[in-house]
Amino acid sequence: MNQNSLQINYSNLNAQQKQAVQHIEGPIMIIAGPGSGKTRVITERIAYLISTNINPGNILALTFTNKAANEMKKRIHEITQNQEAYSIWMGTFHSIFAKILRKEAHIIQYQNNFTIYDNEDSLKIIRRIIKDKKLDKEVYQAKYIFSRISIMKNQLIDHKEYKKNEELINYDKINKRTEFINIFNEYSNICHQSNCMDFDDLLLNTYYLFRDNPEILEKYQVLFKYILIDEYQDTNKVQDKIIKQLGEKYKNICIVGDDSQSIYSFRGANVKNMLNFKFFYKNVQEFKLEQNYRSTKNIVTVANTLISNNKEKIDKTIFSSKENGEKIQLIEYYNDREEGDRTASIIEKSIQHTKKSEHAILYRTNSQSKVVEDGLRKRGIKYKIFGGLSFYQRKEIKDIMAFLKLIVNHNDDESLLRIINYPTRGIGNTTITKIRQHAVNKRKSIWNLLNSKELDEINFTKNTKNKLIIFKNILEDLFDVINENIFKIIELLEEKTGIIKKLEADPTEDNINKLKNIGELFNSIKLFSVRKNKNTLIDFINEVSLDESKEEVNLNKEEYVSLMTIHQSKGLEFSHIYILGVENGLFPSERSIKTLKGVEEERRLFYVAITRAIKTITISYTLNRFQFGTMIKSTKSFFLDEIDNHLQKTYSPRNNYTIPKNRYFKKPVTPKLKNQRLKKIKKEKYKDHRNLEIGQKITHNIFGKGEIQMVDNSDGNEKITVLFSNNERKILLTKFAKFEIIS
DNA sequence: CGGTAGAATATTTTT
């Protein structure tokens, strides 16, 4: 340990920061305003704990993302020069608790190889339940049902509790959703039966584990002597409860957060957890980090003015010692096309003397990015959109992952259903439904059913049954290698799943890309196993299931303008911020406007947006906006009235606004265009990569064995003439025909 | 059973 380096760091801390770092015993609340050096305080605090000879393995630090955790660990290692820094229990609630649950799984009637369902999986299950029950899908909208289940679980109400709760049952009656409890029930059973947990289960089961097993709780209380939680304002009820369980013994709990930046109530987050912390524990030490080191005085003033309209908040005065800076710009546009185009144009001018990476365009909803993209593309300005699908949510990746999950956890029905007929194996909907129903009745997982004599009890045609057996054999072959090393598993996946073959058979641009992604996945699995130096399929799947990371923010210091939703911008900073579409109904959103709570959350969201800026902010709204295929009138957000005095306004609407034609104009890649392009590729030349020759024996998926008699590539579109064993001669297009070469 | 075309429908944020 290097005391000197520690001291050097402290001299850079202000008085409050220093106190927050060095006060280590008892319950502590650090209220950290935007730009107040929060991350530094957290890392230095943990480093300080270690410097006082606290064992890093006794520290639990819960962060908002796993990426943040990794960065902090690295930083703490640098400060303390203590290799043990990496043994800190640091990560998201979900990933840390998944780790604990895996160890203690048997206690809560799970197997320790349980797999994790993401939201897509959960939704699919719920859709299926609703369909099976033949319920009106207007009344029982899968998304709504799922979010209600999720909210319930966040409130510590599982399906059993729900059944007992008359108030809730009554609520369903009033809303004519009496079947809700049955869906909830069945969903929970399916998850458990499949030895799977969804995101909420990871939290709720941890809570139950501790609640019902005092000796286990004690073990972890002793292990986690020092607990630190970042972004406490965004915790939900289960998370708050678990922290209270774990912290009960030593009460060394340090929560960090900013009530003004709580923006995740839609997934159960509750600011009250933070507000009530003071009342739950006695002698809570409170530290307020009020100096904003990020933004100009003007920006901080606007942010303060805005947030003062919220009633529910902790008193604090954020201030900046930086220069006044420029006034916040407000621009009114005629429509969203103009907004996108002009914003791009403003950035075009600005990047003559600033870096692209200093600019970020923020918006409320993902769909707003489109018009700005057009504007930027037209001007040849490089940009990157954050959000959308993460790598691990892509279809082709999830398909492969389904096989991997199934290898680890044979009972994972959702994964099995995903690939039972992909690539197509002649197992259609009727068969799948039959087999599913039967599995439900027998209370078995589908794999267990396939693998048992009971399969014979279902009346399938011989053909269907054969197909099921072929599928079963594929799985068996894969399951055999679970204990082999990962390289072998990958090899087998490539060979057995047929996914790669299917994609290769139809090499469109899209499919080639998918193949690349799959290759990337295989590489990262290999890297992972080399890095961790053991057979770690479960660990890998675990990490992937909880990997929330999307596009890395400026990984290679590349130069581009960043586009993202305000939610995604949390924790980031940029010199120049552009906030688009600040209109009633969009920001604040239509839904939120009905309740005061909703409006206050949207206001906090606006606060987050404003406080991302270091130097300048440009806010805009439009009078007309294209939505759902039609143009609608819109009005400027009432949030803007709340900060009216601080704004420098420009009105640019002219009804005849035309978008300037441009030098670098490239057409946007709409799906239609993309399809046309794909079709073109298909029409273009094709030659089989296997170098087909006369005399080669092949086997065709329909016509069986045959011999190539002629290869014709005269028009660039390769055809082969094949004499099949039944003496039939056929001409096949190699780009479409499915066949293997035997010799 | 599998693939596709065209209709129907939904649009907030995501660990």
Add this chain to the structure above:
DNA sequence: TATTCTACCG
């Protein structure tokens, strides 16, 4: 507009 569902035909 973008995505998901449905109906139909090979």
